[in-house]
Amino acid sequence: MERALVIGGTRFIGRHLVEELLEHHYDVTIFTRGTRDDPFADDDRVTHREGDRTNDSALEAAAADVDPDAVFDCVAYHPKDVRAATRLFADVDAYVYVSSGAAYGSEEIPKREGETALEPCTTDQETDDSSETYGNRKAEGDRAVFAAAERGVNAMSVRPCIVYGPHDYTERLDFWIDRVNEYDRVLVPGDGTNVWHRAYVEDVASALRIVAERGEPGEAYNVGDRRLVTLGESIELIASALDTSVEVVDAGRRELEAGELEPADFPFYRSYPHVLSTAKLAGLGWESTPLSTAIDRSVADHRESDRDGADHDPGREAEERVLGILETM
Template structure:
């Protein structure tokens, strides 16, 4: 494969995917509405086709203009988008859909492709735009990929959990980096042993390319850090990259109530462990970036940005009330 069309391509996963594809010799075109800054605007190796991916006519025009070997769908949020794309790009050598670990419908450790059931999806959920139905919609997109494969289309999907790294506009990790960078005491919900699978964004990018090149039609592939860390270990990793020392203070629901905080208010916390098996992807030759290296890049990017995650977690005043009570115990 020589040419690639990235639907999306300017913000986070898509941006890193474009970099990865360029490094591996692809001619790359990005397709999006142009509502976000294009980091490749001055890069003559990357072409841009403007259009709304929810407009089938615009997608069909892009297919005829670019005639890509591989299509990477980074912004398919509704099942109908996947069904349309697999039809429009049916003649391509590979179509890869960015699904999600949230597509799984049963709590298992680990969650495995083809074994752990997916979320169901009603007609109402399929057209909803709320976060409550995100996993349902992604699961139905996976089923659309499988249906396309049954029609002879080389369609596949990749399921990442929480993605982190440079240019992460969700600021989920930035909240924690900011806390470790600015304070001596970091409040960690629960006992610190919570496990929620995460994945470095460049590893998602390489996974998408590898699945396009080596994956099997109709298959889904989990992608995630090959070494998992607890929430407290993640804080320690951040502190090591910042070359600082912090005191981790644990707080359960009763202590957090003093600051009117709940466990789930902390980004990256999840009451039940969320773990994906990545053996299937690794069997294709994919490898993950060492955690220290990945976190180092994430921290460096945070320090160079104006992101602090302050809108996405408990306020420090509320945390201080909890910390004050814990120190008197």
Template sequence: MEHALVIGGTRFIGRHLVEELRDHDYEVTLFNRGNHENPFADADGVDRVQGDRTDDGDLVDAAAVDPDAVFDCVAYYPRDVRQATTVFDDVDAYVYISSGSAYEREDLPKREASTPIHSCTAEQAVSDADETYGPRKAEGDRIVFEAAEDGVNAMSVRPPIVYGPHDYTERLDYWIDRVHRFDRIVVPGDGTNVWHRVYVEDVASGMRVVAEEGDPGEAYNVGDQRMVTLRGMVELIDKSLAAVDSDHDPGVEIVTAGPRELAAADIAMDDFILYRDPPHMLSTEKVARLGWESTPLSTAMERSVADHLDSDRTGREHGPDRADEERVLGVLDTL
């Protein structure tokens, strides 16, 4: 494969995907509306076609660049996937970003071949509500599988929570900001909560590897091959801050708090971003058999922390106010 069309490509996962493809000697064409700054505007080997992927005519126009592989980073509705697998039915690979949220059953771990995925009603298929995200992604997977049965070289990649440089969601930024600014922070529960995460560069490399080595009609989980608890993630952030910021003194004190203690400040457990009950874990054995592997956690977190420090992101809207957190700390100090 020599020429890749990336639907999206300027913000988070797509931005890293373009860099991954360039590093592996692909010529790349971006297809997007141009609503966000293009970091590759002056880059050699990267062209751009402006258009709306929900417009059938624009998508057909994008196909005129004759790509070998198509990477779909912004297919949020089943109709998006159906359009793309119809328009790009003759490419060597069409790779759709699905999600670990597509899984319906809380298996540990969730496996592509055995864990059921959500059903999706007609109403859910067109809804933008958060609770329909998993069903919509699952329906996109089914469309990929159906397209493959009709001879389209279509595959999907299922990441859990994605983190890393240029993450506009600011989910990890909340915790980096807390550890950077305070020497004592609250972690909900007992700190053993597990919500599988994946470093963004590994999603990008996973998409490329699946395009090159994957089988049509298959889904592939991508996630950190070594997972950490919520407490472990905070400790890793602390160590990473010390590694990239000479002014940071490691040794943050993690104070765990359950529902009763949090209620003193009218805080719920899931008010803290990246807390999830029950735990969420994906098996990555299938994609690893294609030759893919994840970045060491220390490297991934140091890069994420360095990017946070260079940005103006704080993520503070993703968790309790510091004043409320201090109220909880005060309650715990009296116990």
């Protein structure tokens, strides 16, 4: 494969994907609306096409002009987008849809491709834009990929769990980095052992490329860190990357109520473990970045940014009330 079209490509996963493809000597074209800063604006290795991916005519024109070998669909949030793309790019060597671990509809440990049930998706959910239907819509996008493969399209799906790393606009990890950087004591919901599988963004980018090159049409591939960590361990890794020490203070639901808080107010908390099997992807030769390296790079990027995760802040004053109560127990 030589020519790649990235639908998206300037913000987070897509940005890292473009860098990954350039490192592997692809001719890269990005297709975006042009509403965000373009980190590749001055890079003559990247061709830019402006258009709305929900406009089939614009996407069809891109298909004709670029004639890509591989298409990476980073911003397909509705099933109709996937159906349109798999029709317009029916003749490419690889169409790779960025799905999500949220597509799984059954709580199993681990969640496996082709075994764990996907979320259902009603007609109303297909066109909804709320976060509540995100997993349903991603699951229906997966089903659109499978249907396209049955028609002979070389379509595949990649399902990341929670993605983190440099340029992460969600700022979920930034919240915890900021807490460790600013305070000696960090309040953690539960007993610190809850697990919500995460994926380092550079590993997601390499997974997308490898699936395009080696994946099987009609297949889905999970991607996530090969080493699982608890929330408590994550905070210790962040402290190490910051070259500081921190006291991790666990708080159960009853203690949190004293600050009018609940566990779900904190990023990365999940009452039941969310774990994806990554064996299928590893079977293609994919490897994940060592966890300490991924955290070190994420912390370094945080320090150079103005991100602080404030949108996820449950309120430090409320946390201090809980910490004060725990101190007297």
